[in-house]
Amino acid sequence: MHTSHLLKTPVRYLILASLTLCLFSTSAFGQDDDGVLRIIAFGAHPDDCEVRASGVAAMWAKMGHKVKFVSVTNGDIGHYAMAGGPLAITRTKEVEACGEILGIEESVVLDNHDGELMPTLENRKKIARLIRDWQADIVLTPRPNDYHPDHRYTAILVQDAAFMVTVPYFTPDTPRIEKNPVFLYYYDRFQKPYPFDPDIAVSIDGEAGAQKYECMAALRSQFSDWNAWHAGYLDQVPKDEEGRKAFIAEMFQRRDAAVADKYRDLLISLYGEERGRVIKHAEAFEVSEYGSQPSMEQLKKLFPFFE
Numbered sequence: 001m002h003t004s005h006l007l008k009t010p011v012r013y014l015i016l017a018s019l020t021l022c023l024f025s026t027s028a029f030g031q032d033d034d035g036v037l038r039i040i041a042f043g044a045h046p047d048d049c050e051v052r053a054s055g056v057a058a059m060w061a062k063m064g065h066k067v068k069f070v071s072v073t074n075g076d077i078g079h080y081a082m083a084g085g086p087l088a089i090t091r092t093k094e095v096e097a098c099g100e101i102l103g104i105e106e107s108v109v110l111d112n113h114d115g116e117l118m119p120t121l122e123n124r125k126k127i128a129r130l131i132r133d134w135q136a137d138i139v140l141t142p143r144p145n146d147y148h149p150d151h152r153y154t155a156i157l158v159q160d161a162a163f164m165v166t167v168p169y170f171t172p173d174t175p176r177i178e179k180n181p182v183f184l185y186y187y188d189r190f191q192k193p194y195p196f197d198p199d200i201a202v203s204i205d206g207e208a209g210a211q212k213y214e215c216m217a218a219l220r221s222q223f224s225d226w227n228a229w230h231a232g233y234l235d236q237v238p239k240d241e242e243g244r245k246a247f248i249a250e251m252f253q254r255r256d257a258a259v260a261d262k263y264r265d266l267l268i269s270l271y272g273e274e275r276g277r278v279i280k281h282a283e284a285f286e287v288s289e290y291g292s293q294p295s296m297e298q299l300k301k302l303f304p305f306f307e
């Protein structure tokens, strides 16, 4: 982690400790002292936040923390048989239904065309306003290394807003955020220029996982139609509703099991040997260098799942 390993003398340690106390004494990065964390997650399409962070979102929500999912485009071309307004409306309804399953506060879809997102100043301002309006403690985002231009530019837009949210005269119509949030990247499989390197991994076994896989099935136009067609498994999707739900759940359980296996050592360091070994499904996140830099202790207050 990004801690004080460079400062070794007692005097330096004391200075650092008192600085740390000043900065983080009240609520471990919270914008206020009410003990409620505020999380905003960005994805390019109306399924990206859901795929990467539904489990952890359901866990935060259950503890009373406030989670908002934002799809930066409206998903209006990602289908083989329909497009435009009707598809955007379908996708918006699907993520709203998914948000209800997860128990999160809000799921919103911005009216940018799918496949056409650009890292413009206007869009940077939109993202900065959303982070400020939510008074976010935690911001989740994709990394900029990705096959899809909308994923890349969502990442760039969030990164470009990461410092600006603290600058008073950037979009002065929205008050600046007092404490820079912690920005974290979702897991992805891309290796170049460098692979995803998580700081935190969370078990979603049990209720949160069940909510996540139900949510994935609720995104019917994504995983039962479009991705199924694009990835060539459409003919394998069962026609009956129960069969379809089980099929989608298994698909995502396999993905989340791969994450748990890949980052097993991190899970063990967070949960201890006994529990860490047997975690089946996980979601993982890497702290971005561009927002607040939490210690592991502070990170565990933002992800309060390790008691």
Ligand SMILES: [Zn+2]
Pocket: 044, 045, 048, 148, 151
């Ligand atoms: Zn996407």
